[in-house]
Each structure stands twice: as structure tokens, then as C-alpha cells.
Amino acid sequence: MAVASATAVAGRGVRRTKASAASLTPLGRRRRALFWPFIAPALVLYLVFFVGPVLASVWVSFHRWDGVGDLEPRGLQNYEILLGDSTFIDSFANTMLILVGVGAATFALSFALTMVLREMRGRKFVRAVLFFPYIVSPVVLSVLWGFLFRSPEGLLTTLWHGITGSTPNWLGDNLFTVICIGLVWVNTGFFTTIIMAGVDRIPADLYEDSALAGATAWQRFWYITLPLTWDVVATAAVIWTISSLKIFEFIYAFGGTTNDMPTVEVWNSALFIYGSTFGGRNPQFQFGYASASAVVMLVVVGVLVVLLRRVMRRAQIQF
Amino acid sequence: MLRFSSRDGHGLPHRVGVGLVWLLAIFNIGVLAWMGLAALREHTAIFSDPWGLSTFGEFGNFLKAWDESGFGAATLNTVVLVAGSAVVLVAISAPAAYALARSGTRISGVMALFFALGIGIPVQVIVIPLFVMLENIGLINSLVGLFILYVALSLPFTVFLLTAFFGSLPEEVEEAAAIDGAGPLRTFLQISLPLARGGLITALLLNAIGLWNETFLALVFIQDTDLQTLPLALLGFMQSQQYSGSDYGALFAGVCILVLPMLLLYVWLGRRIVEGMTLGAVK
Numbered sequence: 001m002a003v004a005s006a007t008a009v010a011g012r013g014v015r016r017t018k019a020s021a022a023s024l025t026p027l028g029r030r031r032r033a034l035f036w037p038f039i040a041p042a043l044v045l046y047l048v049f050f051v052g053p054v055l056a057s058v059w060v061s062f063h064r065w066d067g068v069g070d071l072e073p074r075g076l077q078n079y080e081i082l083l084g085d086s087t088f089i090d091s092f093a094n095t096m097l098i099l100v101g102v103g104a105a106t107f108a109l110s111f112a113l114t115m116v117l118r119e120m121r122g123r124k125f126v127r128a129v130l131f132f133p134y135i136v137s138p139v140v141l142s143v144l145w146g147f148l149f150r151s152p153e154g155l156l157t158t159l160w161h162g163i164t165g166s167t168p169n170w171l172g173d174n175l176f177t178v179i180c181i182g183l184v185w186v187n188t189g190f191f192t193t194i195i196m197a198g199v200d201r202i203p204a205d206l207y208e209d210s211a212l213a214g215a216t217a218w219q220r221f222w223y224i225t226l227p228l229t230w231d232v233v234a235t236a237a238v239i240w241t242i243s244s245l246k247i248f249e250f251i252y253a254f255g256g257t258t259n260d261m262p263t264v265e266v267w268n269s270a271l272f273i274y275g276s277t278f279g280g281r282n283p284q285f286q287f288g289y290a291s292a293s294a295v296v297m298l299v300v301v302g303v304l305v306v307l308l309r310r311v312m313r314r315a316q317i318q319f
Numbered sequence: 320m321l322r323f324s325s326r327d328g329h330g331l332p333h334r335v336g337v338g339l340v341w342l343l344a345i346f347n348i349g350v351l352a353w354m355g356l357a358a359l360r361e362h363t364a365i366f367s368d369p370w371g372l373s374t375f376g377e378f379g380n381f382l383k384a385w386d387e388s389g390f391g392a393a394t395l396n397t398v399v400l401v402a403g404s405a406v407v408l409v410a411i412s413a414p415a416a417y418a419l420a421r422s423g424t425r426i427s428g429v430m431a432l433f434f435a436l437g438i439g440i441p442v443q444v445i446v447i448p449l450f451v452m453l454e455n456i457g458l459i460n461s462l463v464g465l466f467i468l469y470v471a472l473s474l475p476f477t478v479f480l481l482t483a484f485f486g487s488l489p490e491e492v493e494e495a496a497a498i499d500g501a502g503p504l505r506t507f508l509q510i511s512l513p514l515a516r517g518g519l520i521t522a523l524l525l526n527a528i529g530l531w532n533e534t535f536l537a538l539v540f541i542q543d544t545d546l547q548t549l550p551l552a553l554l555g556f557m558q559s560q561q562y563s564g565s566d567y568g569a570l571f572a573g574v575c576i577l578v579l580p581m582l583l584l585y586v587w588l589g590r591r592i593v594e595g596m597t598l599g600a601v602k
Contacts, residue, residue, distance in 0.1 A: 030497075030502065030503040031418075031421055031422055031503045032422055032424070033503070034418065034503050034504065034507075035418045035422045035424070035426075035427070037414075038414035038415055038417060038418035038507075039414070039415040039418045039419065039430065041411045041414075041415070042411050042412055042414075042415035042434075042474055042478055043415070043430075045411070045470065045471045045474055046434060046437060046471070046474055046475065048471070049445075049449065049467075049468070049471035049472060049474075050437045050440060050445065050471070050472075050474075050475070052448065053445035053447075053448035053449055053452070054440060054444065054445055056445075056447075056448035056451075057444060057445060057447060057448055060447065060448070067447075067450070067451055067454075112336070113340060113343075115336070116333065116336035116337055116339075116340050117340060119333065120337045120340065125344075126340060126341070126344045128585075128589055128593070129344045129347050129348060130343065130344060130347060131593055132347065132351075132582075132585060133347065134596070135528050135532075135581055135585060135592065135596075136532070136577075136578055136581055137531070137532035137534070137549075137550050137553075137577050137578070137581075138532065138534070139532075139534055139550045139553050139554060139577075140553070140574050140577050140578055143553070143557075143570070143574055144350055144354060144574070147567075148350070153365075153366045153367070153369055154369070155353065155369050155370065158369055158370065159370075190596070190597070193593060193597050194597050197597060217332070217333075242438070242439050242441075245441055246441045246442070246443070248443065248534075248535050249534045249535065249550070252534075253554065253557075256554070257554050257555065257557045257558035257561070258538070258547075258551060258554045258555045258558045259558055260558070269443075270441060270443045273443045273444075273446070273447075274443065274446075274535075274538075274539070277446075277447060277450075278446075278450070278538075278539050287447050287451075290447060291447055294443060294444040294445075294447070295444075297441060297443070297444055298440065298441075298444045301439055301440075301441065302439075305439065
């Protein structure tokens with residue numbers, strides 16, 4: 001998950017350090033001689049293991065291929081079949097549901113937590129506790145989350161039984177909802193930390209002034225907190241978009257093992273790719289078809305990130 | 320810290336909020352504690368009495384997970400693989416990041432962006448070509464193959480992180496070293512690297528955490544039980560339970576083997592971990 005975190009960059013670029021006159025000094029000139037030798041190993045690996053495979057995926061998506069025999073050109077056929085494949089459509093819908101639904105819930109909860117946390121004692125401890133799931137293996141989280149909702153012996157199920165007397169079959173009837181709530185649980189700590197860091201930069205006197213003027217908590221949030229943390233929220237939204245499309249293990253471990261896939265109803269795009277290639281007892285090895293869905297996924301990431309940056313761009317407020 | 324709230328007093332909504340937040344924190348701690356306790360209980364007792372503590376003290380669960388279910392071998396594989404990949408990863412990324420942060424040419428800006436794009440590419444998108452590639456050189460079902468993938472696929476994030484760290488270092492010391500006659504290579508090795516120690520440790524740490532938990536690539540590229548990493552061992556254990564009857568005591572023992580090292584690391588270096596992971600967003 002670490003990899004997902006600093007994703008903010010994609011699209012923003014890394015800040016150039018003082019280009020200044022550095023290149024004219026002897027130090028700058030000698031450094032330049034080292035530029036290519038220094039980045040060569042990383043660049044070669046990056047080209048071979050990222051750029052090459054991305055291009056190869058696009059190429060393979062126009063073919064029928066099982067990975068062993070020859071590639072059989074079939075133009076756009078893979079994409080046409082995708083559009084009529086209900087498994088793909090449902091997986092894609094789940095991906096979007098996670099992106100929008102889980103995302104909205106996570107951000108709302110993170111803001112609510114921030115507003116409460118910043119005025120309470122023990123905030124650092126609580127924040128650290130809420131962050132922790134983010135660095136735990138998603139497979140583990142999935143096992144624990146699943147056990148809470150097991151029927152009839154799960155922790156929350158027995159608690160529910162004690163209160164209402166009924167024993168719902170959560171994992172059987174509403175598995176995807178349970179997964180979505182679990183995803184909110186895992187991600188909230190991380191986004192709370194980011195948003196809190198943004199809120200902490202806001203000068204306290206703004207709040208003092210507004211309190212003197214009689215602003216309510218909601219008005220303070222709407223007119224001060226939200227506008228002044230907007231750039232942080234925008235970056236966090238990009239991070240969430242990218243990391244939400246990568247979600248795999250947490251869903252997979254609900255019924256998935258080294259051999260089996262979870263039920264099709266909970267698949268997202270990432271699981272779809274795995275399911276139509278290497279996953280399950282009888283792997284499909286539909287490399288061409290799965291590559292087409294991979295290309296769709298890549299395009300969606302790209303478009304969403306660009307759109308998000310467009311929509312959320314605003315004049316930076318100086319304070 | 321902001322103290323404006325004392326003026327309008329802590330109203331009821333705020334107190335309810337504080338209560339709910341603590342409830343959430345207690346939930347997290349509770350789940351973790353319950354996991355630790357369940358790992359030391361018998362399977363049937365966990366199911367008949369999930370909230371209770373009967374049959375507590377089954378240390379055999381850990382032996383069972385460690386020996387019979389292969390968590391011992393998986394731990395060894397994972398530790399070697401993670402430590403090796405993280406070190407090599409930083410060794411390759413650091414010079415590249417230094418060059419990107421310091422050269423100040425147009426091309427370095429473009430290259431930094433080019434590397435950063437890799438962070439946005441889901442691994443599922445490129446897994447098929449990677450599989451075919453490694454199959455052709457006979458590195459499927461091999462820890463060496465997985466090691467190469469771990470290093471290569473974590474590069475964009477690591478280069479990005481370290482570029483930010485090198486960029487934030489003062490340049491004056493390096494200039495002084497240059498004036499004293501140190502060549503650029505020596506300046507990098509003896510001046511810049513030690514100065515960037517904090518960033519290097521953070522990069523090591525974050526990659527170690529990410530790779531310790533990595534499941535997808537291991538699932539695709541490793542088939543032998545002898546070669547499995549910890550998350551695979553856990554998935555494999557769930558698999559075997561479908562045939563041999565489940566044993567949640569041992570399952571939770573296995574879960575503990577995965578989580579406890581992360582918990583210790585978090586207690587010890589939590590601040591560095593959190594700051595490193597949120598760096599890209601807050602800066």
C-alpha cells in the first residue's frame with residue numbers, strides 16, 4: 001500500500017530544484033557528466049518492466065492469445081466482446097462503486113474525524129490507532145473483517161443477535177456491502193491523517209475571528225476549513241482514485257485462496273483481469289481478452305486523474 | 320494547537336463526536352487484541368464462544384502454523400526477499416533520485432515526471448507481459464524472479480520519494496566539498512548520501528512494509544509451497560482448511576505472524592512511517 005500513497009505526484013511532477021546557475025558552475029558541469037550513469041540502472045529497469053509491458057498490453061489487446069501459441073490478430077473484437085460481457089460490466093461497475101461510494105464515505109468520515117480529533121485530548125494516539133490498518137496486509141484485514149460478520153458465530157453477528165434477537169447472514173446476502181464498509185475502515189485513518197495535516201496549517205486566528213463573529217461549527221467548516229484545505233483534498237482525491245483501482249487483496253481474500261476466486265458478484269476490474277488469466281482452479285489464460293480489459297482500466301485511470309485535476313483546480317488561496 | 324473551542328464550550332455534538340471517535344479507536348484496538356487472544360484458543364471454543372476466553376493458552380496453534388502450515392518457511396522466504404529487495408531498490412533509486420533532484424536541467428524535470436507516471440499504473444495492467452517475459456527466461460515460480468519484479472515495480476515510488484528528499488537538502492555543503500576538490504561521485508557518496516540518511520531509511524521502511532504485505536505478484540508468479548511468502552501461506556492455509564476442516568486458532572496464529580512485525584515496527588518508527596506515506600499529499 002505504501003506504493004499507493006505518494007501518488008499525488010502523478011500529474012503534478014516533482015518540483016524542480018533551483019535550476020539557478022548550478023549548471024554553469026564547475027560542480028554543476030561535473031554533475032551533469034554523472035547524470036546518465038546515475039539514472040541508467042533505474043531507467044533501464046523502468047523501461048523494461050513498466051513502459052515495455054504497458055505498450056505490450058496494448059498490442060496484445062488486439063489479439064487472441066493464450067500466452068503459448070501465436071498471437072492471432074482480431075482487431076477491436078476483444079473490446080466489442082467486453083462490452084457485452086456481463087461479468088466485465090459488473091466488475092467495472094463495482095470498481096466505480098468503490099471509487100465513488102467508498103471514496104465519498106471515506107472522505108466524509110475523514111473530515112468528520114478531523115473536526116473532532118483536532119479539538120480532543122489524545123488526538124495523536126487516536127490518529128495513530130486509526131492509521132494502523134493501512135500498513136497491515138489486506139489479506140489479514142479481510143480475514144478479520146470477515147470473521148466479524150460471519151454467521152452465526154462472528155463477533156458482530158453475535159452482538160447483533162444479543163441486541164435484536166435475529167441472526168442475519170451478512171456475508172451471504174450483502175457481501176459486497178460488507179467489503180465496501182471494510183474498505184472505508186481500512187482507508188479512513190490514512191486520509192484523516194492527510195486532511196488533518198492540511199487543517200493544521202490553517203492559522204488559528206481565522207477560527208477565533210469567526211467564533212467571535214458567532215459562526216456555527218458547520219459555517220466554520222464550510223467557509224474556512226474546506227476552502228483552505230482544498231488543494232490537499234484535491235491531491236488526496238487523486239491518490240484515492242489511483243489506489244482504489246488497484247484494490248485487489250482485500251476483496252480477493254473473501255472466498256479467494258491460492259486456488260479459488262471469490263464469487264463473481266464482488267469482483268472489481270483488478271479481479272476480472274486475474275480471473276480471466278491466472279486465477280481459479282482452471283485458469284482461463286485469455287491473455288488478449290484480459291489485456292483489453294487492462295487497457296480499459298489504464299485509460300480510466302488516466303482520464304479520471306486528468307478530469308479530477310481539472311475539476312478540482314482552483315485559484316490557490318494564500319494565507 | 321487550536322484552542323478556540325474553549326470559548327464556545329464543548330457542546331453536546333462535540334462530546335458525542337469524541338465518544339464516537341474513541342469507540343472507533345477502541346474497535347481497532349479490540350480487533351487487534353481479539354486476534355492475538357484467538358490465536359491462543361482452540362478452534363471450537365472460538366466458534367462457540369467468540370467473545371469469551373475459554374481454552375486460552377493454546378500455544379500449540381503457533382507451532383502448528385509455523386511447522387505444519389508452512390508459515391516458518393514462508394517467514395524465512397519473506398524476510399530474505401523483502402530485505403534484499405528493499406536494499407537493492409534503494410541502492411538503485413538513490414543515485415537516480417540524486418541526479419534528478421540536482422542536475423537542474425530540463426530533461427531531469429521531464430524524467431522525474433516520467434518516473435512518477437509509473438506510480439499510477441496498476442500492476443494488474445502489466446502483469447500479463449511481465450508473466451510472459453519471466454516465463455521466457457525461466458523465472459516463473461522462482462524467488463529470484465519475484466525479487467526482480469519487486470525491485471523494478473517499486474522503483475517509481477522510491478525514486479519519487481528520494482527525489483523529494485534530495486531536493487530538500489541544502490546545496491551549500493556539496494558546493495563546499497566541490498571547492499575543497501571532491502569530485503561529484505565522492506560528493507555524492509560521502510556528503511549527500513549521509514545527509515539524506517533520513518530519507519533513505521524512510522524509503523527502506525516503506526518498501527519493506529509494502530513488500531511484506533505484497534500478495535498479487537506472489538500469487539501470480541509463485542506456485543510451489545516451499546517458495547511461498549507469508550500472505551501466500553495465509554491464503555494457502557485457507558485453501559487447505561476447505562479439505563481438512565478448519566482450524567481458526569492456527570489461522571489466527573498465522574495472521575499474528577504476519578501482523579506482529581508490522582505492529583512492532585509501527586510502535587517503534589510510527590511517526591516516520593506515517594510522515595513518509597503522507598508526504599506526497601501534504602507537501
